[in-house]
Amino acid sequence: xxxxxxxxxxxxxPGQRVTISCxxxxxxxxxxxxxxxxxxxxxxxxxxxVYGDNHRPSGVPDRFSASKSGTSASLAITGLQAExxxxxxxxxxxxxxxxxxxxxxxxxxxx
Amino acid sequence: QVQLVQSGAEVKxxxxxxxxSCRASGFTLTDHFIHWVRQAPGQGLQWMGIIxxxxxxxxxxxxxxxxxxxTRDTSTSTVYMELSSLRSEDTxxxxxxxxxxxxxxxxxxxxxxxxxxxxx
Numbered sequence: 419x420x421x422x423x424x425x426x427x428x429x430x431x432p433g434q435r436v437t438i439s440c441x442x443x444x445x446x447x448x449x450x451x452x453x454x455x456x457x458x459x460x461x462x463x464x465x466x467x468v469y470g471d472n473h474r475p476s477g478v479p480d481r482f483s484a485s486k487s488g489t490s491a492s493l494a495i496t497g498l499q500a501e502x503x504x505x506x507x508x509x510x511x512x513x514x515x516x517x518x519x520x521x522x523x524x525x526x527x528x529x
Numbered sequence: 530q531v532q533l534v535q536s537g538a539e540v541k542x543x544x545x546x547x548x549x550s551c552r553a554s555g556f557t558l559t560d561h562f563i564h565w566v567r568q569a570p571g572q573g574l575q576w577m578g579i580i581x582x583x584x585x586x587x588x589x590x591x592x593x594x595x596x597x598x599x600t601r602d603t604s605t606s607t608v609y610m611e612l613s614s615l616r617s618e619d620t621x622x623x624x625x626x627x628x629x630x631x632x633x634x635x636x637x638x639x640x641x642x643x644x645x646x647x648x649x
Contacts, residue, residue, distance in 0.1 A: 464624075520573060
């Protein structure tokens, strides 16, 4: 299983708000390392959505936001659109493993 | 533009080795640490390791140590990932990636991926 825990799936209707959680420990999310989020559409490489806990790269809509508290982080998507249907991954550095770790991924279905 | 260009798909038998290349285009390879991430069919992302192209130092995921080797050729701006003693569980898409911003492990640049199939 993955070091970072995400729900396998979430769903929402167009226009709604959904959140995806990412739970870790004091050696990764709870440490000083940043949490990053990716969006992946089948057949393509992941796309960086959020970096450093809550910063969006240029070009990422402000409908996507993220936060972190303690050993958990979350990604929020507001004004859900059909094109948001994808799998979302969280990532951080883990000091015990001396490397990057990913969550297991959350498949978002837009109803 | 800045991109990573990977080698083509591979089919290998169990016990064999595979070497995947990742060439830097539009930037200087030695300016960035390069990571490798793999994704088995229908599964999530798994971080494999990192190479510093400047000196060639590496750090591998514990579960792959002993089977994984990352090297670089600065003359051709290329890094390589070689995985040995292949088994069926190594069937996956292999990506090289790097972070161009403040967080070097926030991967905003990805290669197109290389499918490696391990089958007898």
